Amino acid sequence: MSFVEKPKRSIWTWGYQQDEPTNSERQKHAAELSKKIGIEIIPPKIPLAHELNLRTSRIKIPDNLSSYCFTDNYERSLHSYGAERELAALGKFPNPPDVVAHPSNEDELAEILDWCDRYNYVTIPYGGGSSVVGGVTPPEDKGPIVTIDMDQFDQVLEIDEISRTAKIQAGIYGPELERQLKPSGHTLRHYPQSFVESTLGGWIATRSGGHYATNHTHIDEFVESLKMITPSGWWESRRLPGSGAGPNPDRIIIGSEGILGIITEAWMRIQKRPQYRATAAVMFNSWENGYDAVRQIAQAKLWPSNLRILDPDLTADSTGIDNGMSLLIIGFESSDLSQKWPLDQAIEIAKSCNGIVTDDNIIIDDGTGAPTGRGGAIGAWRNAFINVGGGLTAGLGMVTGTFETAITWDKWPEFDKKVREATQAALNDVCGGGTLNCRFTHVYPDGPAPYYTYVGNYKKDGYFEQQDAIKKAASDAIMSAGGTITHHHAVGRLHKPWYDVERPELFAESLKAMKKVCDPSGILNPGVLIDPA
Ligand SMILES: Cc1cc2nc3c(=O)[nH]c(=O)nc-3n(C[C@H](O)[C@H](O)[C@H](O)COP(=O)(O)OP(=O)(O)OC[C@H]3O[C@@H](n4cnc5c(N)ncnc54)[C@H](O)[C@@H]3O)c2cc1C
CATH class of the missing domain: 3.30.43.10 (Uridine Diphospho-n-acetylenolpyruvylglucosamine Reductase, domain 2)
Known part of the structure; x- marks a missing residue:
């Protein structure tokens, strides 16, 4: 080739x-x-x-x-x-x-x-x-x-139908990966919001989070084995469904952000394409009731593919429902089984937390393979979510941005309060005001992964100083309130100062030692994750 x-x-x-x-x-x-x-x-x-x-x-x-x-x-x-x-x-x-x-x-x-x-x-x-x-x-x-x-490494090389895995090259983009898996009836089922413009190797290198809200959603869970080239030679792990043999070599590569080597291919766990889907939109008259319902659904281990709560501001912004209510989108899917039962259970929990759901906001498709999340409030949200970017505001100096994290439920309400206070104060200070909203992108039984979006009032000039000040205020607040500097956007160079605070010091030293072995001259991605030697 x-x-x-x-x-x-x-x-x-x-x-x-x-x-x-x-x-x-x-x-x-x-x-x-x-x-x-x-x-x-x-x-x-x-x-x-x-x-x-x-x-x-x-x-x-x-x-x-x-x-x-x-x-x-x-x-x-x-x-x-x-x-x-x-x-x-x-x-x-x-x-x-x-x-x-x-x-x-x-x-x-x-x-x-x-x-x-x-x-x-x-x-x-x-x-x-x-x-x-x-x-x-x-x-x-x-x-x-x-x-x-790595864009030339763009092939699904082999599909193992029996183990339901596929050997896939690292430079393949999301849509092409799915296009090549489709004829066999399979999917990787990993959809970061950047799906169209990101690659399997990038997902693995950054521990990306797909947009399925619960259960298997981070790329970590789909990796069966990996192949990577380093300046010191090749690193290839054995294909295994699981193993208790010491620390997992794949887990060291997943999230290594290109500082140890270049991932060339991976055996990935794939799945049958979903045929059964069920979706509901539930309204709550308070953000607190809404996220309490989310916690209970996650802890009931129903594993919805979508469990996305939007705070009242975001609900208004992305769906047009501007009455101070929070929207919760619940979705289930399966290749083999009707999803009516788990959806009914989740709705019951939501109702017990004062959730309001009308019949026309419950859509169940029992096996025809039709999507159920494209109409009404859910469809409006989905369109706003998918149509990121656009370029209309590029270079205008609009101070907008996002940050994301994760936190355990016990700390969550206080965490949300502190992060909002600190970020809003920075917006007021450097932009003379602005808005901030929140949704959960992922939910675990022990805590949510909240995602915040801010928009500063427009002020001419000063774009970079304004962004830095807002980012610093939000990140400092996240750290001091006990969260992680990133749930799925990786560390890179931007998050490194806060990653330095978050990770154990001995872990950083161990990572440096590993880099010395794989990349003795320190050529790969200096300044990412750890200080260059
Ligand atoms: C609009 C938008 C939405 C996003 N939504 C999500 C989301 O929902 N979930 C999420 O997880 N992230 C999201 N991201 C962040 C980003 O898309 C992810 O970090 C993604 O995994 C990066 O993949 P990529 O192929 O673009 O990698 P790149 O951006 O090219 O690289 C990312 C890092 O990985 C390294 N790298 C890339 N390829 C390899 C390789 N083959 N071997 C070794 N190292 C490599 C690079 O050196 C770099 O450090 C979003 C970004 C944008 C702009």
Whole structure:
């Protein structure tokens, strides 16, 4: 196999070039916004790749690597950022990688990694580039940089129907993975919100969370075995359904964020596609009653695939139901069994917590395979959830963002209060006000994973200082109230200061020792997870 060109991604916003909003759409949006808030907003001119004046590449590509290594503006600007592209929309690419490599097979991957190691080039493994924590953003002042994009490793190689597992290459994107599994009637059933623009290798490297709310949802649960190349050689684990033989080698790789090696393929646990579905929308007149119902449903171990509670602000924002109530979406699915019974049980629990559910908000499909979550309030929420990005606000300096965490139920109400207070205070301080809402993305019997979204009042200039101040206030509050700095967005470079507080010191030392073995020269992703040696 040799290099195959893929659809072009946008260098300045989330998505593909074909989906970028036009200049007139951006102008129109800015004008509407200006009118709404009474401040003139002018969208910046979006740069074209060939117009960029990037720093000259500091690396000369040897002939034997030239068929899959690139130094053109498109490749280098695209790989300058993960999903945080606010600077890209302003045409700023101060630290692009010097070379972007697209190896197509293990030999080429081994060859390029060996070359990077020999010359001590900073080496960044790259999946879909959807990192929101600076995981693929080249570090400054560390010398020449090579980004290794895994997009050519895009095949489902083998399906084991009996064990219900599949051997899948790491650079495959979500939709392509599902497309290749579908003819056999299988699915991985792992849908992070970034599904369309992220890869299996990225999911494994970041311990991604899919958008099934309970039970098996983190990628960890689907990995049967892994293969990874490191500067010191190959790391491959044995295919096993379970094992008690010492610490699990896969669990060390899952979440290693590209600092130990580059994942090339994995045997993944797959499943039959769901045929039976059941969904209900329940309203609560208080956020507290709503999340209490969620706790009881999770602790009853009914394992709904969806158990998403939206606070009143988010309910109003994403569904238009603006009456101070919280919306709880409950969904179940199965390949083999009717889901009416578990849905009935969950509804009974919700009603016992003062939940209100009408018959038209209960939809059960008993085996035709039809989706049940596409209409009414649930459908409105689903559309708002899927249609992320868009590029209309890119470069406008709008202070919006999200952060997510997890916390045990005993601490939850106080935690929510403290995190909201600290974040709102920062919004008031640096933006002169703003809004904050919350939903649960995942729920465990011992605690929820809350996800907060903030929007600061528009203020000209100061975008980066404002974002930093809000992020710091929220993260400090999360840490001091006992939560984790991330439930599923990974650590990268952005979250590292708080990860340093969260993890045991001896664990950091052990991770450094492991990095020394796998990556003795420390070329892989310096500054991610641990301090570079
Ligand atoms: C709009 C949006 C929604 C999101 N929703 C979710 C969500 O629901 N759940 C969730 O978990 N995350 C979510 N994310 C975060 C992000 O999509 C995940 O972290 C995802 O797993 C990254 O996958 P990727 O292929 O894009 O990896 P990249 O962004 O390319 O890389 C992420 C990290 O993994 C490393 N890496 C990538 N590929 C490999 C490999 N083959 N071997 C070794 N290391 C590698 C990189 O060096 C980097 O440190 C979201 C992001 C955005 C922008």
